[in-house]
Amino acid sequence: MTNKRKTKSGKDSGRHPTILDIAERAGVAPMTVSRVVNENGYVSEAMREKVQRAVKELNYHPNGLARSLKRQRTHVVGILLPDIANPFSAQLISGIQEILQMRGYASFICTSERSLEREQAGLSALFDHRVDGVVIATRETPTGNEWLSRLVERQLPTVLVGREFPHPHVDRVTADHRKGGYEATRYLISTGHKRIGFVGVSRANGKGLRRFQGYLAALREHQLPVEEELIVGPDSTSGPGYSTQDDGYQGMKRLLNQRRPPTAVFARNDFTAIGAMCALHDAGLSVPDEVSVVGFDNVPLSAYTSPPLTTVDQPTVEQGRQAASLLLERIEGGQTRERKEINLSCHLIVRQSTGQRKAARRQTV
Amino acid sequence: MTNKRKTKSGKDSGRHPTILDIAERAGVAPMTVSRVVNENGYVSEAMREKVQRAVKELNYHPNGLARSLKRQRTHVVGILLPDIANPFSAQLISGIQEILQMRGYASFICTSERSLEREQAGLSALFDHRVDGVVIATRETPTGNEWLSRLVERQLPTVLVGREFPHPHVDRVTADHRKGGYEATRYLISTGHKRIGFVGVSRANGKGLRRFQGYLAALREHQLPVEEELIVGPDSTSGPGYSTQDDGYQGMKRLLNQRRPPTAVFARNDFTAIGAMCALHDAGLSVPDEVSVVGFDNVPLSAYTSPPLTTVDQPTVEQGRQAASLLLERIEGGQTRERKEINLSCHLIVRQSTGQRKAARRQTV
DNA sequence: CGCCTGACTGATAACGTTATCACACAAATC
């Protein structure tokens, strides 16, 4: 009784106290403690107070592992992303967590870092820890899809972001990149450009890139030739990944070295666009007077480049919100529901990196 | 026997198979399955094969919850970050995961999104799920520290990044921001600048910002006055947060509106610097001819701005690696070890946003 | 008075693993 900080057991600050420790200290049954902690079932006021005091005194935190094991629900959802450095990822997470938090779910984020191996390891970790569902936003790959099948077969609620996988139990949220790419390209055409380059796509993954398809469609529709030499991207092996400032810079350099460089370029994303603008700057060419540049994604920074970047806005946070909502529907409502697909629209934001095509620059170089 | 896909039990693709299902199908005891799955203890070749076949056939994945509960180890570490949009966060994660992955640990990332409430919720979630340890990289706050105390008292292995908390069981990794700030400022002084602004610090949190202290120290050391009006930052209430492009833009505007604007500015971070450059550009001022700008962090993008940004490099990935290593030492070696503090050095990267101070611009407005 | 209902409490048995002990058998050792 003389020592206030230590209990008689003497291991006060040692291992975690369990529900039994609380029960003992409060002089009640473990079940009663459980009821108080979870606020369900009948508990008399007197008991409740005794228990709550003990909880405070021992600084008790319920063991989530045991709870989840027993309840067969973790109240955790997994988020699988290609990469965390990307503002896209950040905004998506933000949207997802906004919804999850309201509904009492935590999230477990894994990144594939562009490696299939790590993607699988991540997915496996999520699965092993029995998350209640997953949001997957990595790029599509054959092996990835195979893995996905197995998860889905296990009835794991799944929502995909920006990726296709037709299965009655898998929802999908995406933005209409194709239309966005189309609009951007059409805008360049409408301002007089006829030679429009695309920076940031490699031969290998152009097929799966919807914004690129939009670019192609716009050219075709306006009877402009698709010239292979105007399409430049990272040199193969960088995997199913993104495209960065550096790819933009290198790509633009290559375009400028050609006999007839383009008067406008559509960059795969804003970072690629920034790299391209940097290359133009280094080459002494003015944006937009001599070359117009369009990006994609409308990252926060794009409004602050010089000149501010014309780009395509993609409602990323909203995609996150929608994905989370759909996932919770599946988790709490069961897998019986019809598959849903949400396609949000992108829209062009015209800033100052694009302009009317001027008289061709002196071809005499 | 006619139906190949469904087992006789008929609930093949239903709930998760357990170790008992495998044991039954392979005709062995659960314990033997456990031994095969975990590759420990003696198991004969024949048994091993039977079990492995059953594992494949039923697509068995051990339940991580049960395993962690029993083993009293989750092999998961928590990472608490202020924000995910930041390249700093991304690089830190990358470094942490590089090490963790090698050692067979997964990670659980939480973000505080600059809200104390969410920071605590995140920490709580990590704690409840009994992560084996945490890396904390959020900004220091009094309430945060109080929470931290409780975790540490519970013997949770903890490593802090860039944040102070003197406790014998808590390691710390950081970069020498103060020195970095000092070097950057000294460099500006050495190129002839005498009125050097600081963008991105609010009166409230300047105290805790080491790079800012470095700035102050350099001024003092060179007998330059610290002028309050040259120090601008986000207007208070934005919390214990960062500073963004927008703060940089607004801050720079305010500096330019003064009677005697600075000839050089040191921005709290690269994004702030980019915002500041944008404001200068809008005002028709040339960087670096009329105003020099220095950033901090050396984010990948900083090499691609126009002009490329002079900045201070902070070895972020390495901080992640070190933090992870220290944490694993604590997790696997116990809490007895001496507290370690690792202080990595920053260094100035001179690009093209800074230059010799030119003759004062025409004072005649 | 007997019976029911509602408020409250506790014992018991899971959830899916694995540590530990116990046993069985063969080969090697004394």
Next chain:
DNA sequence: GATTTGTGTGATAACGTTATCAGTCAGGCG
């Protein structure tokens, strides 16, 4: 032949919860 050693296998009891069932005790009702 008895003991040890090494290899292989299984039964049992946890890990920390909570769902479920089985009470107990008032008080209200017929």
